[in-house]
Amino acid sequence: MTLRVVVWATGGVGSIAIDAIRGRSDLELVGVWVHSAAKVGKDAGELAGGDPIGVAATNDAAELIALQPDCVVYAASGPDRDAGAIPHYLMLLEAGINVVSTSSTSLVYPPAYYSPAWRGQLERAAGAGDASFYASGIFPGFGSDQLALLLSTQSKTIRTVTVTEVALNDHYPVADVMMNGMGFGRPLSFEPLLQTPGFIEMAWRAPIHLIAAGLGVEIEEVRGTLDRRLTDRGIEVAFGTITAGTCGAVRTRAAGVVNGREAIVVEHIIRMARGVAPDWPSSEFDADYRVDIEGDPDIHCAMNVGAAEGHRAGHAAMTATAMRVVNAVPYVVAAPAGLLSSLDLPTTLPRNAID
Known part of the structure; x- marks a missing residue:
C-alpha cells in the first residue's frame, strides 16, 4: 500500500524529506506546506533543490488537510518551535492525520514533556482523530537514546550511561537560534537562551527519561551545566560571520540522577x-555520536556520520535527522492512536533504501 504524505516546511530537513519521499515506492508526496508567501505555488521538487515533481507548495493548511494524507512529515524550524508547532499538530491530529516531527525534540519521550497542558491537548487530539504523533531525529533521537538502549542489551549491570554528540554546526542557517538561542557569535557576557535557569535540564529531559524508562528506573532530578569558548579567528558560517573574540563553541551537559x-x-x-x-x-567527521556505558561489561561505541572533512557538502546529520522520521512513517501510520516514542515502535527499517 502506498501512503500519502505531506511535508511541512522546505528548510534543510524538509527538503531532504521531499527528495527522499519522491524516491520511495511505498510513499507518495501529495502536498507541501511553506511559510514564505514567496514560495507559494512553486514546485516542491525545485524548492528542495531538484527537478520539478508536479506538486505545488501552499501555505493553506486547510488545503493540505483536504488532501486527506496518511501522514505529515513536520520539519518547520525556528525560535519557539513548539509554540508555533503545537497548534498545527492539534489541527492535523484532530483531522485524523498522523504526524512525524523533527521540530519538537522534547516530545521524543512524551511522558516527560515539559508542558503537561500541551501534552494533554495532544493526547486528546490524537484520541479524537484516531491518529498518532511521533518525534525523533538524530540528537535528540537515535544518537541520544535509542542507540544507548540498543547497546545496553549486552549489559549485565550498568552504573552510568553517557551519550555525547560532537559536531560542527556551521551549516545551520537560522541566526536567531544560533546567536540568541545558543550564543554563537556573541561575547561571553551575552546571556543566550541556553543560560536561562532550567533550560538545559528541560532541553535534555526527554532523552534522559526515555533511557531511564527503557532501563526501568526513575529519574529523581536532572542537573544541567553550560560551557562556552571563544574563537580566535573569524569564521564564515551559514548564518553569517562569527568574529574573532566571540563564542565559537558550546558545550552542554545534563545528568539524570538515579538513586542519588x-x-x-x-x-x-x-x-x-x-x-x-x-x-x-573533537571529531573529523560531520558528527560523532558516542555511547559510553560503565558497567559489566564496559561498552564504548562511536557512530560517525558523514565523510571526514566533508561537512559543508554532506549535511549528513541533517539527512539522518530527516530519515529518522521519513523511515518511521509506515510504522506510525500502523501504530495505535496516541503519542509515541521509540519505545513504542519496532526498529523503523528503511524500505527501498538500497539503490
Missing part, C-alpha cells in the same frame, strides 16, 4: 569550526 547519583548523562558539543576549544572532544 548521576547515572544517565547527555553531553552536546558543537563548534562553528574545527580547532575551536581544542581541549574538548
